[in-house]
Amino acid sequence: MLAAAGLAQLSMPGAGRAAPASAAADEHAEVLAALDERARALTAGPPALPVRAVYRNLLLGPVDPAGRCSATAELAVTVTGYDEQPVVYPRRLTLAGSAGDRRVEREEGLDGPPPLWDLGAVRAAAGERCLVLGPADPPALAGLAAAGDRAVPAVEALWGSDWAGRLLFHLPATEEQFARLVAGGSPGWSGMAAVTVAAPGAPRHAPADRIVVNPGAYGRLSDFGRQVVTTHEAVHVATRADTRAWTPLWLSEGVADWTGYRDSGRPARRIAPELARDVAAGRVPVALPGDGDFTAGAGGIAQAYEQAWLACDLIARRYGPQRLVALYRAVGEAGPGADREAWLDGLLRDGLGLGLAEFTRLWLTEVRGLAG
Template identity: 60%
Template sequence: MTGGGLTRRGALLLAAGGLLQLSAPGAAPARGAGLDAAVAVPLAAPSQADRRSAETLLARYADAVLRRDAAALAATAVPAFRPGQAELLRRTAEVPLAAYHPRLTRLERSATGLTAEVQLDHRIAGYDHHPVTATRRFTFSDRDGQWLLAAEDPVGSALLWDLGTVRAVRGAHSLVLGLAAPADLAALSAAADSAVPAVSAVWGSSWADRLLLYAPGSLEQLSRLLDAAPGDYRGIAAVTTAASGAPKAAPADRILVNPEAYGELSDLGRQVVTSHEAVHVATRADTRPWTPLWLSEGVADWTAYLGTRRTTRQIAPELAADIAAGRLPAALPRDSDFATTADGLAQAYELAWFACTLVARRHGTRGLVALYRAVAATGSAEADREATVDRAMRRVLGTGLAAFTRDWRSALRQELG
């Protein structure tokens, strides 16, 4: 949590600095100065028994949440914290939790009891293959020789239910969990249900054929879910991310919607955005760290715009204006061009869409899909990325990256110049 005042840790550090200055080496304490009162007595480290008790209590807490047992959950907390525990059950009542598991990573003694840092894992039933991990800080208080929970606070990114009561809307191919208005959640579910079969028609049905979407109620809430500054995602309508507990290289599997940017779009725009993000989920198995963003974002836009009957100038208005003004790009977009705060972000997406459109025009949908999968199969973490794309292009398209880039620039000039 940020703010204008000192954090508790900051205040403690300043206080410690003051004590060090008062007792600097070589300075003899004055008689009767009460030196003993100024020296903080170190707190004893938690015992193994304390750790076992904390782990047992956390396991009871998690089991009660998963079983939605209000009485059992209340029994883990001091009276003052029980309303907060009841609120947790209320906020998660519609969340289909398949797992809820705390892992104690650090335990310290404080002046009032114990403080624990916990990795809290959960999985959404039917959607999560890997746990979503959130860091929490729990406070334990001693009551008649028994440790009980006295507080729980998020550290870093928030969970959706930290921000309010979660509503769930289930569609034929989707689950939307959100804090937005019920009508907005239903509309998002409908867009997701339309996106899934359209995306499967291009990419096949080997993926899950369903979408998990989170719909926070504001940009500020989205930023808290992503542990990011609100300005980083102000103009981004949606983002697809991997579960935070998934392996490092795991591709994205859930869609987070920015209600402010998404709400400003037309019905067609919302459908295109939802379909675009659905492509990222569908292609997760064929997306690698060496897949260039111009290719992954380009195929997502190309798929999303299929069947919309939009012209190139309608899909790429910023790019058309640039080329009309004589600003023809020299190369395909770099990954850095797709940063959420990058200048020319719209042009980067339009350039990527046009590149994939060019492949599909000349080699068909199968050629574009084959190229995407060939890049995944051809590369490695150690290999040069451009060389990987070049090899994949030669194998699938019969032309190298340099020649393709020249053709792409020529097509841009011809079509939009």
């Protein structure tokens, strides 16, 4: 907790009694003390959460005619064992009461996604390799923790251990809460089972990834489907250092799905049922899916994910899983060219020995094969 300036009373020889601190400093200290109690209450449990929360950078505004005082502050939250730096949430406060008896009447976010505590009382379920936080019911928290513990070694088997090797999940209680956490309430995200996000206020070198799970969409999946989703998101966490803004989404989403389905023994038509139905009806894509095809709420988004999985499955079967991993990392290491297709063509030639056009032709042959 930041100390309030001007609170100290100095006593010097011959100076008599120290001068009292200003009334403004006294009120600042009083509000800080109230916020300190408020922060402790956020993590009190039971059981106590492995979280440290503090309010900092408090700025008190003017008092209105009704005696209320506005203020702004930052709520800095650090999850023990997961966050290298605090995750920062800008907050707006309304304080009621009179000077000497200020209390928080209202608190709300200034911008960005809210902290979990805005959604209700937060519970925790800890696995060996993950932690789940959220207002969801305890059985749901525990089930997600078990899936997370299975996901980590599955990801490490392909992508290695040069990452944190642990997962932090946020599990809200409703689909509406999920939308608030990832998209400010946008309904377009309602069909997504989970999404990995970099926490707000985290520095670029330590993005503090959270896997936010949609309790509705995730809960409607089979146990197998839930594990695929959990492993998919774990890949995004593990490959954060290798993923750049220029990485094609068909590659980043494809490797995540491919890892999730790896060794499942399921045939392609079961993994890509929507795409298979389209092909059987004569609706065959003509190119690899573009980044816009993966936009939440977009028509055909399921087919885009299935097309991406099939592209990465083609690479893994034809050249081996490690070549798929190497290609992914090479794309992240290379700077984007002015002509994206030419740039990707060169990377494919370097990594696989064939250009983009030939790879697309091979992939389209795989796509047509889904018709049976």
